Amino acid sequence: MPLKTFRLFYTFIITSTVLFTACGKSENGLSQGTWRATIKNEAGTEVPFNFEVLDSAGKKVIYILNANDRLKVDDITVTADSAIIKLPLFDSEFRAAFTSDGLTGNWVRHLADKSVSMEFNAERDVKYRFFEEDPETPEQITGRWSSNFISTDGKDTTLAVGEFTQHKSKVTGTFLTTTGDYRFLEGSISQGKLFLSAFDGSNCMLFTGTIDGKNIVDGKLYSGFSSVTNWSAAKDDQAILPDAYSLTTLKPGFSTLAFSFPNLDGKIVSLTDPVYKNKVVIIQFLGTWCPNCMDETAFMTDFYKQYKDRGVEVIGLAFERTSDPIKSKNSIERLQKRFDITYPLLITGYSNKDVLKGIPALQNFNAFPTTIIIDKKGKVNKIHTGFSGPGTGKYYTDFIKEFETHVNHLLTVK
Structure with missing residues (x-):
């Protein structure tokens, strides 16, 4: 990619094993306003994005900006010469030192068995993402x-x-x-x-x-x-994807699911528990490492609050990137707090690679999230693979309408 494509930052790399090097106190620090940041991958390609810094009740709050999305980040530690910015849910963070222009350091992502570090730079008071100018172009891709x-x-x-x-x-x-x-x-x-x-x-x-x-x-x-x-x-105005309800199925001879996993309080929860009898039950397969799962969880949390008193229950089955129950519980508790989830989240004890071991009735498993709708008789009614979140616009609103219409129908079936 031509070097002129992006605005370059002339900074140094701070490794993930050394927290900071002294570079002097910046007069502006983590100042309010819009910033332009880049993360550099192994090949040296820079990925730009923007974030906004605000002061809220005497504390710094950051919103990471992507189109219409604003991801709130409020776990921020600022010193005279550096900042640690911990991202919600995904166990990653920025560790950076202040410079005269902004910040330089690393984005550190903590995986199940290791941590990966990538160079991070940010410049204050810069609102553009790729290019400063916004001219008319002959190319049209709407x-x-x-x-x-x-x-x-x-x-x-x-x-x-x-x-x-x-x-x-x-x-x-x-x-x-x-x-x-x-x-x-x-x-x-x-x-x-x-x-x-x-x-x-x-x-x-x-x-x-x-x-x-x-x-x-x-x-x-x-x-x-x-x-x-x-x-x-x-x-192609007619481009479509395969039916999301056709990709994941049950094995021959199975008509429902059977599982018993602990919730965050250690209580064993099963689909056969009395609370689920004669209810429409939504089984959500999720992982706290999965961004699409976060979009579905935001929807499902509000959906449950609207439908709980109408005979609908939701159970979240969490398959983390580790089978360690302590690590999994900590991650799931952060998720619960972030979205104010009031339906049970279960610690399956299986990693995201072992879904079929945890739920052997499934014929295959293609993606996180996957959502299974159980009718009032306890039978699997539909299995939906994936989730089209709010970033998809009309696809998202169409899915919500179709999903709620179908659940309302199942509630009327005796």
């Missing part, structure tokens, strides 16, 4: 695009639908896949090139591509520490 993501070795292909909205050179939108969506993407078009990025505390992504009429070619998706995926797209 609409729906049939898309393909292909691994660099050519072995894995993922079909997707791109949905974009363009104003002058600015672009927002997302890609939908059978396992979920890429959430809120934001970027620009410049000289026939498309640039989109997102950072949400878990995912760090940069999409680039060349716009060639009704095609986008030579696409690259840079994600995480080192992942690179090729992609292309063609304008």
Whole structure:
């Protein structure tokens, strides 16, 4: 990618094993306003995003900005020469020292068996994401695009639908896949090139591509520490994905689920418990490491509060990246507090790779989140793979309407 594409930061790297080096007290520190930040991957490619700093009741609060999404971050420690900014839910943090322009340091992501560190820089009082100017462009990509993501070795292909909205050179939108969506993407078009990025505390992504009429070619998706995926797209207003209710099934001979897992208080919860008798029950398969699961959890929390007194129950089955019950409980408790979840969250004791061991009635399991609807007779009625969150616009509102209509129907069935 040409060096002129992005504004460069001339800073030093702080490793994850050394917290800070002294660089002098900054007069502005973590000042209020909009900042421009970049995270640099192993290949040296910079992923830009913006965040806003506010003072709230004498404390610093940060909102990470991606299109219409504002992710609140309030676990912040500021000293005279440095800051530690802990991201909610996904067990990652920024560790950075103040410079005359802003911050320089690392984004540290704590995984199940190791931590990964990537260079982080941020400049205060900078509102643009990719380019300072926002001119009219001849290229127009508003609409729906049939898309393909292909691994660099050519072995894995993922079909997707791109949905974009363009104003002058600015672009927002997302890609939908059978396992979920890429959430809120934001970027620009410049000289026939498309640039989109997102950072949400878990995912760090940069999409680039060349716009060639009704095609986008030579696409690259840079994600995480080192992942690179090729992609292309063609304008197609009729592009659709396979039915999300057809991808995950039960094994022959099974009509329901059987499980017994502890909740956060250690009480064993089973689908056969009296509280679930003659109820419509929603089983949510989730992980606190999964951004799409966070979108579904936000929806499901409000849904449960509206439908609980009408005969609907929800059970969350958490499959973490570790089978350690203590680590899992700590992560799930953070999730519960973040979304004010009032339905039970169960510690399955299985990692996200072992769903079929924990729930052997399933024929296959394709994605987190997956949602299973149980009717009032205790039978599996529908299984929905993935979740199209608010970043997908009409797909999200259509899903909510369809989901609530179906649940309302099941409530009327005797």
